[in-house]
Amino acid sequence: MTPLLADPTPGLLRAAPIEPAGHTMTHARLLRYLEIKVHHLIQDQDWDSIRIIGGYDRTAVISRYEKTGKLFNIERPTAEIHGRDLIVKAFPGADYVQHYALIIATYLAMTGRPVGTVTYQPPEQEECRTAxxxxxxxxxxxxxxxxxxxxxxxxxxxxxxxxxxxxxxxxxxxxxxxxxxxxxxxxxxxxxxxxxxxxxxxxxxxxxxxxxxxxxxxxxxxxxxxxxxxxxxxxxxxxxxxxxxxxxxxxxxxxxxxxxxxxxxxxxxxxxxxxxxxxxxxxxxxxxxxxxxxxxxxxxxxxxxxxxxxxxxxxxxxxxxxxxxxxxxxxxxxxxxxxxxxxxxxxxxxxxxxxxxxx
Known part of the structure; x- marks a missing residue:
């Protein structure tokens, strides 16, 4: 299954899950890797839509799975609730936004939940630079x-x-x-x-x-x-x-x-x-x-x-x-x-x- 599908909304891409059976990590270890990355709001409940965008926003909801016991690289993408819709904010970078969208889509698929809700919006180059x-x-x-x-x-x-x-x-x-x-x-x-x-x-x-x-x-x-x-x-x-x-x-x-x-x-x-x-x-x-x-x-x-x-x-x-x-x-x-x-x-x-x- 391709990880990138065009979405009808301009500027958005739909993130399709990878096939776990073909990955270099075993099924159990891949799922564990995803579980320590995915925001708790996604693990705890279902959403009508989940959109991943570029945005460094520590005023949004911080994941309870953020790292501890170290000084650096401790922050995960944050989340903003809009009714039944969730916006996930990752530090602006094309690779990071895509990576986190694939993480979420694959996690949902591996846990038997709908994946068609996950889209992402690649950040503009100027947004990435000024970040x-x-x-x-x-x-x-x-x-x-x-x-x-x-x-x-x-x-x-x-x-x-x-x-x-x-x-x-x-x-x-x-x-x-x-x-x-x-x-x-x-x-x-x-x-x-x-x-x-x-x-x-x-x-x-x-x-x-x-x-x-x-x-x-x-x-x-x-x-x-x-x-x-x-x-x-x-x-x-x-x-x-x-x-x-x-x-x-x-x-x-x-x-x-x-x-x-x-x-x-x-x-x-x-x-x-x-x-x-x-x-x-x-x-x-x-x-x-x-x-x-x-x-x-x-x-x-x-x-x-x-x-x-x-x-x-x-x-x-x-x-x-x-x-x-x-x-x-x-x-x-x-x-x-x-x-x-x-x-x-x-x-x-x-x-x-x-x-x-x-x-």
Whole structure:
């Protein structure tokens, strides 16, 4: 079944559920993944219509399933009730709005509820761009480290300064300004590319993204390896960038390097998709490609150093449905220490932009 169907109302698309039997996650784990994402108002009751739009609105109804126990990426899309109709507001990004619409439609189908009620409205480019105007920092040639695990990468005694939807702190490593930047909301897919573009506007010379990728290579155990590289397949085109790490990260034990493919939604990564990509590509996630493309366009360096969190080609106990399990957290703590060591070593070995030097 196609995930995109035209809706009679101009500007809207109807989200059809994916076929769970064809997905790379098992039925039970896919449902669990959806349950931890879907707003409680949708899980608790039926609606005549559910429309997903771009809009960052923390005054709307906040999901009771928002994440706890971490500083960043804790916010889910919010909901606004209009009688028997529900408007779901996701941070403005084409990939994120589509992804969340597919999540809702698939959840409803898997729980035996009507799915024809779900539509989504892709946000306009200008709306997506201006959504990040609130991000305002004096970077002046800094390396900006953005993404996951920042509370463990940043100095333990550092103080986080909060802005609207984000928080940051500064430090200095090997004579280099370093800014740790975390977002409370998701920077899924094309949103992440606009984050890099905005950071370049604000004066960043380098951006490093720390996050999680899926492996497309059979036999690569989750939460035991790091991933890096400098090329991604983005909407059918190969994109390479000036890599902050060069060959440095890949030379370390426990780090795998390879070609990356950008996917707008985990829901679209079924077994047919895997068969088309597994021979040529090593990793998948939604953000790396758009970020690398934005860095190349802006003329700054970009690098990623990610935990391999799941494997689409081989089923393991750990996957995207149980990331808060104690064993997973323990393994990832070891990998975060390794990430911090590699970033520090890269700056110490080659501080190419000394403190105070701007572009």
């Amino acid at each position: 990040l105007d609130a991000l305002d920092l004096e970077l002046d040639g800094a390396l900006v480290i953005v993404g996951w695990g920042l509370q463990y990468l940043a100095p333990e005694n550092g103080v986080w300064t909060r802005g609207p939807g984000y928080a940051w702190q500064r430090t200095e490593v090997a004579g280099r300004r370093v800014v740790y930047l975390g977002f409370l909301h998701s920077i899924w897919g094309d949103v992440a590319g606009r984050v890099v573009a905005r950071l370049a506007e604000l004066g960043a010379c380098d951006v490093v993204y720390v996050g999680k990728v899926g492996s497309l290579t059979p036999g690569v155990e989750p939460n035991a390896w790091l991933a890096t590289g400098n090329t991604s397949l983005v909407r059918g085109a190969m994109v390479s960038w000036d890599d902050f790490f060069g060959d440095y990260a890949a030379a370390h034990d426990g780090v795998r390097s390879g070609l990356h493919v950008s996917s707008p939604s985990i829901l679209l990564e079924n077994r047919d998709w895997l068969a088309q990509h597994t021979a040529s590509y090593a990793f998948v996630d939604p953000e790396i490609g758009p970020m690398g493309a934005a860095a190349r366009q802006a003329g700054i360096r970009f690098g990623y150093l990610h935990v391999i969190s799941n494997n689409l080609a081989t089923h393991y106990a750990a996957d995207l449905s149980n990331e808060r399990h104690s064993d997973v957290l323990r393994q990832r703590a070891v990998l975060v220490d390794r990430i911090r060591t590699i970033i520090t070593g890269r700056l110490t070995a080659s501080p190419t932009h000394p403190l105070g030097e701007s572009r």
